[in-house]
Structures are given as C-alpha cells and as structure tokens.
Amino acid sequence: MIINFDNSATTFPKPLSVRKAVSYAMERYGGNAGRGGHQLSMATSQAVFRARETIADFFDASPENVIFTLNCTYALNLAIRGVMTEGGHLIISSLEHNSSARPATELAMNKRIALSVATVYDDDNKTIASFRKLIRPDTKAIVCTLASNVTGQILPYKELAELCRQHNICFIADGAQACGILDIRLSHGINILCTSGHKGLYGITGTGLLVTDGKFPIKPIITGGTGSLSQSLKQPDFLPDCLESGTVNVIGIHSLKAGVDFISNTGTERIFNHEKAVCDRFIRELSKIPSVTVYRKPQCRYVPIVSFNVNGFSPEETASYLSQRGFCLRAGFHCAPLAHSSLGTENGTVRFSPSYFSRLSDAVALANSIKNMAELKKSQKTIEITS
Numbered sequence: 001m002i003i004n005f006d007n008s009a010t011t012f013p014k015p016l017s018v019r020k021a022v023s024y025a026m027e028r029y030g031g032n033a034g035r036g037g038h039q040l041s042m043a044t045s046q047a048v049f050r051a052r053e054t055i056a057d058f059f060d061a062s063p064e065n066v067i068f069t070l071n072c073t074y075a076l077n078l079a080i081r082g083v084m085t086e087g088g089h090l091i092i093s094s095l096e097h098n099s100s101a102r103p104a105t106e107l108a109m110n111k112r113i114a115l116s117v118a119t120v121y122d123d124d125n126k127t128i129a130s131f132r133k134l135i136r137p138d139t140k141a142i143v144c145t146l147a148s149n150v151t152g153q154i155l156p157y158k159e160l161a162e163l164c165r166q167h168n169i170c171f172i173a174d175g176a177q178a179c180g181i182l183d184i185r186l187s188h189g190i191n192i193l194c195t196s197g198h199k200g201l202y203g204i205t206g207t208g209l210l211v212t213d214g215k216f217p218i219k220p221i222i223t224g225g226t227g228s229l230s231q232s233l234k235q236p237d238f239l240p241d242c243l244e245s246g247t248v249n250v251i252g253i254h255s256l257k258a259g260v261d262f263i264s265n266t267g268t269e270r271i272f273n274h275e276k277a278v279c280d281r282f283i284r285e286l287s288k289i290p291s292v293t294v295y296r297k298p299q300c301r302y303v304p305i306v307s308f309n310v311n312g313f314s315p316e317e318t319a320s321y322l323s324q325r326g327f328c329l330r331a332g333f334h335c336a337p338l339a340h341s342s343l344g345t346e347n348g349t350v351r352f353s354p355s356y357f358s359r360l361s362d363a364v365a366l367a368n369s370i371k372n373m374a375e376l377k378k379s380q381k382t383i384e385i386t387s
Contacts, residue, residue, distance in 0.1 A: 003362045004328045008149055008177060008305055008353035010198050010205060014259070018202050021258035025251040032247055034227030044250055051257035052240070058260050059193060060185035061211045067243045068253055069208040072176045073099040075194035078210055078243060079172045080104060080143060082218035083192070088140035089114040091131060093155065095148045095339045100174055104143065114138070120148075120342065122299050124156040131160060141170040141216075146178035150339040150349065151295050152305030154178070161189025170216040176200075180263050181272050181303050186213050197252065202259030207252040210243065218243060271356045275304035278354040278363050282306060285367030291374045295343060307349040310370060312377045315348045318370070322350075325369050 004012045025047070031040035033048045052063040059066075069075040076099045084090055090113050092104050108115035118131040131142060142164055147154045157173060164171035172192045175184050179193075180200025186193060190213075197207025212218065223235040224245035236242050263271065283306060286292045291311040296302060310318050319331035332348040333340050340348060354363070 001326055002328060003326055003366070005352050005354055005358065005362075005366065006328045006330045007355040007358070008199065008334075008351060009330055011200065011202050011355045013357055014202055014204070014255075015262045017262050018204070018255050018258045022204060022251055022255050025254035029250050029254065032227075033250055035225075035247075048248060048250060048253055051253045054257045054260050055209065055211070058264060059179075059211050060187045061213065064239050065212045065214050067210040067212070067240050068248050068256075069194075069210055070206060070249075071198070071208040072174065072194055072196035073208070075208045075210040076100050076143075076172070076174060077103045078221055079192045079194055079218060080141070081107070081221050082243075083141050083170050083172065083216055084113050085219045087113055089116065089136050089138045090141050090143065091116045091118055091134050091139060092143045093117070093131075093145060093338075094119045094342045095150070095153065095155070096143065096145055096336070097149055097174060097176070097339075098335045098337070099176075100143045100145070100172075101336075101338055117338070118142075120153070120155060122297050124159065128156055128159050128163060132163060135163075135167055135169070139167065139169055141172055143172045143174070145174040145176075146182070146184065147303040147305075148336070148339055149177045149305070150334050150336050150343065150351065151300075151307050152177065152302040152353075154182070154301040154303060157190070158188050164191070165189055177303055177305065180259075181268060181275065183268050186211065191216050192218070197256040197259070200263075201256060202262055203256035204252050206249055207256050209256075212239070214239070220245065222246075266356065272304065274356055275354050275358065278358045278360055279304045279306050279352070281360050282352060282354075282363040282367060285364055286370065289367070289371050289374050291377070292370065295345065295349060304354055306352040307343075307345075308352065309345070309347075309349055310374055310377075313373065315350045318350045318373065321373050322366065322369055327366050327369065 029044040029047050031044035033045045052066045055066050056063040080103045107113045116134040121127045146157050161171045170191045173190045175195035179195040193211040197203035198205045222245050226241040228241045229236045293309050295307040315331035330351045
C-alpha cells in the first residue's frame with residue numbers, strides 16, 4: 001500500500017468528483033473551445049466558461065480575468081515577464097521557489113531588470129520592513145510566495161499587498177502552497193495570483209492559473225491562435241484571449257472546476273484544520289525521537305507542511321528508506337535553493353505534506369518508521385564502538 005505524504009508536489013488521491021469530471025469531459029467535451037460554431041465546439045466552450053466563473057467566484061475575480069495555464073511555473077513566468085517587459089526594479093522574497101527566482105534572475109543577468117531579494121524573518125514586522133527598505137522609485141513589482149514550499153511558513157502577504165498598494169507596485173503572489181488550504185482572494189490586495197491546479201485545488205496535472213484584477217497590464221510571452229480576431233496578425237489585447245494562445249486543456253480545466261467545487265463544498269477551514277491536525281500529530285511523534293530536527297519556529301505561522309532531517313542520514317537516504325516501507329515523501333532542495341539558504345539546510349530536507357485524505361494513523365506509522373531508522377543507526381554505532 002502506498003501512502004502519499006508528498007501532496008505539496010501533487011495531491012493524490014484526487015476526490016471522486018474530480019475523477020468523474022475527467023471521465024465526463026473525455027466523453028462530452030471533445031470540441032475545441034472558442035473555435036467553431038458547431039454543437040461540439042459550443043458545448044466545450046460553455047464548459048470552459050463555467051469553469052472560469054467557478055474559479056473567479058472562488059478567488060473574488062472577474063471570469064475574463066481567469067487565465068488557464070500549464071502549471072504555476074508557467075503562470076509565474078507569464079506574470080513576471082509580462083509585467084517587467086519594459087524593465088524596472090523587481091523585488092522577490094528569500095523563500096521563493098525557482099518558478100519565480102529563475103525568471104527573475106535570468107532577466108537581471110541579461111540586464112533587462114534590476115533585482116533585489118528581501119529577507120524573510122521569523123518576525124512578520126521585520127519581513128515587511130525588509131521589503132519596504134528595498135522599494136525604489138523604479139520598483140514595478142513584488143513577487144512573494146504566500147507560503148514556503150519548504151517549511152510551510154506563511155508570509156505576511158496581506159500587509160505586503162498593502163505596502164504595494166501604497167507605492168502603486170504590482171503584487172504578484174505565488175499561491176501554489178496556499179490556495180485551497182487558506183482563504184485566498186484578490187480582495188486581499190493581490191494584483192496577480194499564480195497557482196497550480198494539481199496541488200491544493202485537486203485538479204489533474206498540466207493545470208495552473210493566473211488570476212488578475214486587471215490593474216497592471218501583462219504583455220503576452222506567447223502569441224498565436226486564440227479563436228478570436230482570427231483575421232488579424234496581431235494578438236488580441238483583451239483578456240483572457242491575450243494570454244491564452246493555443247488550445248486550452250479542456251479536460252484539465254473541467255477537473256479543476258470539480259476540484260474547486262470540492263473545496264468550496266468542504267470548506268478551506270475544514271481542509272486546513274484536518275491537514276494541520278495530521279501535521280501536529282506527526283510533529284508530536286517526531287519530538288520523541290532525539291535525532292530528528294524539525295524546521296519550525298513557534299513564532300511563525302505555517303500551512304500544513306513539515307520539513308525535517310534525521311541525524312546521520314542524508315534527506316535522500318531517509319526518503320528512500322521510507323519509500324521502501326510505502327511512504328512517499330520528497331527529499332532534497334524542493335526547487336527552492338533560496339529557501340534552503342535562508343534555512344541553513346545545505347543538504348536539503350525531507351518534506352512531509354498531507355492532504356485532506358491523509359489519516360492520523362498513517363502519520364503515526366510514518367513516525368514509527370523514522371524512529372526505527374534512527375534506532376538502527378544508533379545500534380550500528382554501538383556495534384562499532386563495542387567491536
């Protein structure tokens with residue numbers, strides 16, 4: 001039996017309603033949305049629009065400002081490159097995923113923008129101050145993960161959004177580890193929200209979102225067929241067409257709608273509380289193992305993610321040992337070297353991330369396996385000393 005505690009990468013299992021939605025879309029929505037006036041195309045277009053409406057309502061946005069993407073990485077690249085296309089100064093946090101850090105660094109290395117990295121502290125006020133002091137007259141945008149994909153630390157995003165509003169700066173938020181778990185809305189001050197569809201929103205892989213309030217123009221980084229203004233060689237300048245070139249992932253979009261419906265019906269608070277309870281129990285069990293280090297601090301707020309290491313084992317060795325016993329956890333740097341540099345974990349960590357379908361008993365069983373592994377290491381040392 002496989003027990004998935006790597007839901008920060010992709011949630012599994014999916015809700016039954018999502019699995020049914022995928023099957024239904026395969027059977028009914030075989031047309032190309034926005035391309036053709038025949039029944040098959042029109043039915044598919046209507047299904048895509050219903051998904052836009054559902055997602056717009058969930059994030060407090062307008063349907064036309066919901067952009068479907070391949071994943072969160074694509075959405076962040078689209079937002080960063082699209083907003084910074086004419087240059088300027090960009091600020092990112094010291095906990096950013098490579099989805100933000102790499103495009104920002106590439107633009108800076110090519111001298112197309114100026115880039116600053118704001119340090120994230122345990123104290124929210126110090127974090128806000130670190131962003132504030134980096135703001136310059138030419139600062140165009142702040143990119144900030146809402147919650148770290150390494151430790152789960154929640155950043156003071158509402159306060160940072162207000163800081164951006166005061167300085168007329170675009171606030172681009174990476175919601176990959178927060179959407180579906182926290183109540184995230186554009187009305188919190190977020191100008192552009194980027195997130196994955198296959199993580200906390202329970203859609204299938206190959207889905208992502210860019211949701212904008214429309215205040216800051218985003219120039220497309222890809223142009224092509226949109227189904228609208230087909231007689232012109234110029235890309236449409238209106239949303240969502242401007243940012244959605246090519247055929248959209250209809251099946252994935254339908255799965256994403258079903259995932260958002262599942263979250264709305266269940267409630268983000270209920271989902272968060274369940275996942276938090278699983279994390280709390282796991283941490284409690286780990287605290288009984290002296291050789292385990294858990295990377296959490298009491299003054300910080302966290303989404304349900306736990307990073308840890310077992311003394312004497314590399315993160316990869318720990319994850320491999322646990323995988324052989326049926327537990328799926330991710331080891332290494334989690335595509336976030338900036339976060340590990342801030343954390344001081346030069347060899348990475350092992351990451352535990354439950355979902356709404358995770359069980360407390362499985363978290364306890366996982367902790368017991370970690371305890372057995374640690375005791376095995378201890379007994380080996382004893383043998384070496386005795387011999």
